[in-house]
Amino acid sequence: MDSTRASDDTRPVPTPRRPIVMHEFRFDPVRLPESAPALRAEVRAFIAAQIAEGRFDPRVNSWNSRDPEFSRACGGAGYIGMCWPKQYGGHERSALERYVVIEEMLAGGAPVGAHWVADRQSGNQILRHGSERARQLILPRITAGECFFSIGMSEPDSGSDLAAVRTRAKQVDGGWSVSGTKVWTSGAHHAHYLIALVRTAPLEEDRHAGLTQFIVDTSRPGFSTRPIYNLYGGHDFNEVIFDDYFVEDDMVLGGVGAGWRMVTGELAFERSGPDRFMSTFQLLLESLRQVGAEPDDRAAVEIGRLVAHLATLRRMSTSIAGQLDRGANPAVEAALVKDLGTTFEREVPEVFRRLLPVETTLGRGPGYAENLGLTILRSPSFTLRGGTREILRGMIARGLGLR
Ligand SMILES: Cc1cc2nc3c(=O)[nH]c(=O)nc-3n(C[C@H](O)[C@H](O)[C@H](O)COP(=O)(O)OP(=O)(O)OC[C@H]3O[C@@H](n4cnc5c(N)ncnc54)[C@H](O)[C@@H]3O)c2cc1C
Known part of the structure; x- marks a missing residue:
């Protein structure tokens, strides 16, 4: 009851406001490393040499454009997996040095699309949460610019509401058997791997529990793609079908049931x-x-x-x-x-x-x-x-x- 009102006051009582608990937005200024100007000049020279060789026309490209040869050249120049440990083919540079390189690539209209997802997010996830076998098997090939990834999150009826994914995995001898369908999977028809978000336990009250991420080798039986053509007639999207696809236990990312945490961590890399x-x-x-x-x-x-x-x-x-x-x-x-x-x-x-x-x-x-x-x-x-x-x-x- 609002004690400041007379008892015959018939005006509606305003709903009490919940106290606002503010997230502290942090955008602290950052100073680029001293190595930045030289690195920037080096990448510009690399891009200019690629254009001079006729590899691409910068005026028409966006970061989606893919060219495996260009990706291999980037790998050779040390521009992929820049922050990863040397033991996995990385270059142990800082995230801000990597920032300089990708900024120059985008400003130069370079066709980075083939290796983009692996470099930006999938490789980081494997480094942080993958098994030792997955790291050794995959990361050096990514850094060489020879291994490309896709993102297997969205499904028909669960794009925004990712926790509703229905692709399932059941435990079998030595691993998991995956069945279901993903959609809008960009570049899956060219990718060597994708990371798939899959339900491994029934949908319980906590919708986020029971989700797991798997590293999926696209060359294995039980994996297939169907093209989806976009507004301008291009084939970038796919429908991806898992039909009793077998994945080993050591290709689970971050542990069984950790899928939601993995996905939200990955999206911070994807979004910023x-x-x-x-x-x-x-x-x-x-x-x-x-x-x-x-x-x-x-x-x-x-x-x-x-x-x-x-x-x-x-x-x-x-x-x-x-x-x-x-x-x-x-x-x-x-x-x-x-x-x-x-x-x-x-x-x-x-x-x-x-x-x-x-x-x-x-x-x-x-x-x-x-x-x-x-x-x-x-x-x-x-x-x-x-x-x-x-x-x-x-x-x-x-x-x-x-x-
Ligand atoms: C170019 C492109 C590339 C893509 N590549 C990939 C990929 O490689 N891998 C992959 O997994 N996915 C990919 N996607 C899919 C993308 O992540 C989904 O399209 C997106 O998450 C939205 O899901 P949806 O299409 O199912 O739409 P829906 O979730 O059905 O949403 C439809 C509309 O409703 C709104 N809406 C939904 N829920 C809410 C809510 N709670 N509150 C308010 N509004 C809401 C949405 O904002 C949207 O406007 C790609 C999409 C595009 C366009």
Whole structure:
């Protein structure tokens, strides 16, 4: 009862607000290491040499573009698994040195798609939570740029609600037998492995218990893929089918029942990097060239706003790289960077579509009209992949104590 009200007051009593328990957002500034300028120059020279050899056209690429030969060259140059121990083929560099390399790769429009998932997340998970056999078998091949991974999380009817996965594994002699279907599995038709989230115990009250992650060798019997063609006719997605697929006990990641913890840890790596705000960087650069050195007032305002956002996102993202380097798990901060970053990525084609009188094309070869056309078709996916905008905002609200 509200004691400040008279007893005949019929106005509705406001619902008492829950006390807000604020997550402390941390975006401490980070200083890049002293080695950064030399490393940056080295990567730029590497990319320039690849372009000169005709390996790729930077104007049309985003980090999704895949080229196994380019990945092998990156492996040879020491740009994959940079932070992993030397005993597994790594280079024992810091996360911030790795940040410099991937930032340059993305800014240079390099086709890093083949090795991207293995380098960004799967290899880290195997290093931290895999068996010794899995580490020795897989990590050196990833660092050589010869082993590619996919992410086997989403399923029909459980994309956002990952805890509802229905692909199951039952225990058999020496391991597990997996059956079920995954969907939207990017690059599974090229991948050597994928990490699959699977139910290993019945759905109980705690929906997160009973989930396990397995390292799946795609060359084994019982594994198959079916293509799903996307909006612009490309084959990147797949449906993945497990039919009594056998996986050994030592290919369990992090222990039976630890799947939920594994997945949430992995997503912090997946959500905070420059790939979450630089998918349209090439288009931004080309658009600036198209606008020219003397933009009108409207263009100047838009460009200034985009560049300011980009600088802020970069600062937030490097801060998270620093935190991951110190072994922290900044999941809420990573969700914030992904939400803001992918919103930025989507804005770039929208802004320049309005500013420039360009008739977009598709399938007519490299050029500004083609890049703009392709990016407009791709851009809805930026705020879906790796967790939708609504899900991320829910996490952020919970982090702020608002839910
Ligand atoms: C380009 C691309 C690549 C992808 N690659 C992979 C991959 O390699 N591996 C993989 O496992 N998955 C992949 N995905 C799948 C992606 O992770 C899912 O699409 C995403 O998690 C959403 O799941 P869903 O499609 O089932 O949509 P749903 O979960 O059905 O959501 C539909 C809509 O409802 C909203 N919604 C759902 N739940 C809530 C809620 N609780 N509160 C508010 N709103 C909600 C969502 O935000 C969305 O707008 C990829 C997706 C894209 C677009």
